[in-house]
Amino acid sequence: MRDATNCTIYPIIDQSEFSSLAVPTHRASTIVFDDAQAYATRGERDLDSYFYGLHGTPTTRTLEAQITKLENGLRSVIVPSGQAGATIVFLSVLLPGDTVLIPDNVYPPVVDFCVNYLQPRGIHHKIYRPDGEGVEDLLDPSVKLIWTETPGSTTMELQDLRAIAALGKKHGILTGADNTWATPLQLKPLDLGIDFSMQALSKYVGGHSDLLLGSVCVNDLGLREKLRATMRMLGIGVGPDEVALALRGIATMAVRLAHVGNVAQSLAEELASRKDVGLVLHPALPDFPQHALWKRDFSGASGVFSVVLSERQEANLDEGLNQLKVIAIGASWGGTRSLIAPMSVKNNRKFGKPEHQRTILRINVGLEDAEDLRAELNNLFDILSR
Numbered sequence: 504m505r506d507a508t509n510c511t512i513y514p515i516i517d518q519s520e521f522s523s524l525a526v527p528t529h530r531a532s533t534i535v536f537d538d539a540q541a542y543a544t545r546g547e548r549d550l551d552s553y554f555y556g557l558h559g560t561p562t563t564r565t566l567e568a569q570i571t572k573l574e575n576g577l578r579s580v581i582v583p584s585g586q587a588g589a590t591i592v593f594l595s596v597l598l599p600g601d602t603v604l605i606p607d608n609v610y611p612p613v614v615d616f617c618v619n620y621l622q623p624r625g626i627h628h629k630i631y632r633p634d635g636e637g638v639e640d641l642l643d644p645s646v647k648l649i650w651t652e653t654p655g656s657t658t659m660e661l662q663d664l665r666a667i668a669a670l671g672k673k674h675g676i677l678t679g680a681d682n683t684w685a686t687p688l689q690l691k692p693l694d695l696g697i698d699f700s701m702q703a704l705s706k707y708v709g710g711h712s713d714l715l716l717g718s719v720c721v722n723d724l725g726l727r728e729k730l731r732a733t734m735r736m737l738g739i740g741v742g743p744d745e746v747a748l749a750l751r752g753i754a755t756m757a758v759r760l761a762h763v764g765n766v767a768q769s770l771a772e773e774l775a776s777r778k779d780v781g782l783v784l785h786p787a788l789p790d791f792p793q794h795a796l797w798k799r800d801f802s803g804a805s806g807v808f809s810v811v812l813s814e815r816q817e818a819n820l821d822e823g824l825n826q827l828k829v830i831a832i833g834a835s836w837g838g839t840r841s842l843i844a845p846m847s848v849k850n851n852r853k854f855g856k857p858e859h860q861r862t863i864l865r866i867n868v869g870l871e872d873a874e875d876l877r878a879e880l881n882n883l884f885d886i887l888s889r
């Protein structure tokens with residue numbers, strides 16, 4: 504071959520004695536075929552195989568298989584973000600005229616999607632109580648999906664996934680769970696009968712605040728086919744470098760999560776014991792309203808909890824936050840750094856409670872030294888309570 508050809512086609516080298524512990528990062532748009540027959544029959548390949556880079560490479564399939572094992576499911580799909588995980592489930596199963604039920608404490612962009620994307624296209628939603636009470640009263644023949652998020656965003660109420668899954672099975676309604684807070688290490692929604700378990704891999708799986716990905720795991724090949732068809736038609740896939748970062752992150756997730764869970768619980772207990780700190784929202788605290796449900800279904804707690812501020816504490820909030828040295832101000836979570844986000848839910852709750860009128864501090868515990876975090880939080884609440 505001449506030079507231009509030798510530039511274009513790389514030489515095949517012997518890899519037979521190469522073996523490494525890292526998952527190779529396969530980059531591909533085009534998939535090529537060994538022979539004419541393989542090309543001609545490519546349409547007969549099953550969904551676990553390879554067609555085009557958009558629909559997965561061995562790198563993607565490795566992460567899918569790892570998530571599937573942790574979720575105790577049958578197949579998973581990897582999507583560009585946690586938000587895409589929710590929207591792709593909704594788009595896969597809802598048609599004009601259908602209704603989806605969402606909890607009042609759902610991740611707020613999901614409400615935005617229901618109101619501003621689905622509703623104009625004739626797909627309706629109804630909001631149920633954040634603790635799942637009364638969800639049965641909202642059922643009618645148009646309801647095709649019940650979405651859950653437990654604990655829900657910021658205010659942390661739990662839904663009873665077993666009860667909701669049983670309700671769905673009884674009425675032929677699919678059910679889905681946003682499992683980002685607990686991760687499948689602490690809660691396995693599919694084991695409780697839920698049909699779709701979604702995670703924002705951007706959080707604990709990524710673990711370093713530098714990637715965006717999501718996953719959806721199912722126990723049913725027909726549901727996997729619906730998800731893959733929606734992704735294919737919308738042109739949704741993920742890049743191998745993001746997936747490689749997720750594969751790196753997931754390797755340390757169990758130790759990170761166990762550590763931040765322990766530290767967060769002890770910090771929550773300490774804050775709850777301070778007379779000047781009001782309501783601490785953490786499901787592992789014995790006086791959390793649904794503590795028994797948390798104990799029944801979860802095998803642990805992650806590193807995110809909330810504290811409801813008093814009016815006086817709100818007045819001192821900017822001063823307190825501006826003195827933080829270890830903890831950063833920011834709204835995401837699951838990475839190495841501890842974060843605090845002041846949240847206001849009062850304008851986006853249908854079933855508001857008096858405490859929802861107040862600013863709620865959402866605290867994400869990271870991997871810094873626990874004593875440094877304890878000192879910083881105590882100092883913050885000393886300033887807030889002045």
Ligand SMILES: *Cc1c(COP(=O)(O)O)cnc(C)c1O
Binds near residue numbers: 583586656703705
């Ligand atoms: C962050 C988050 C999402 C969205 O994930 P992205 O990857 O940021 O889109 C969804 N649900 C919950 C509970 C989250 O915390």
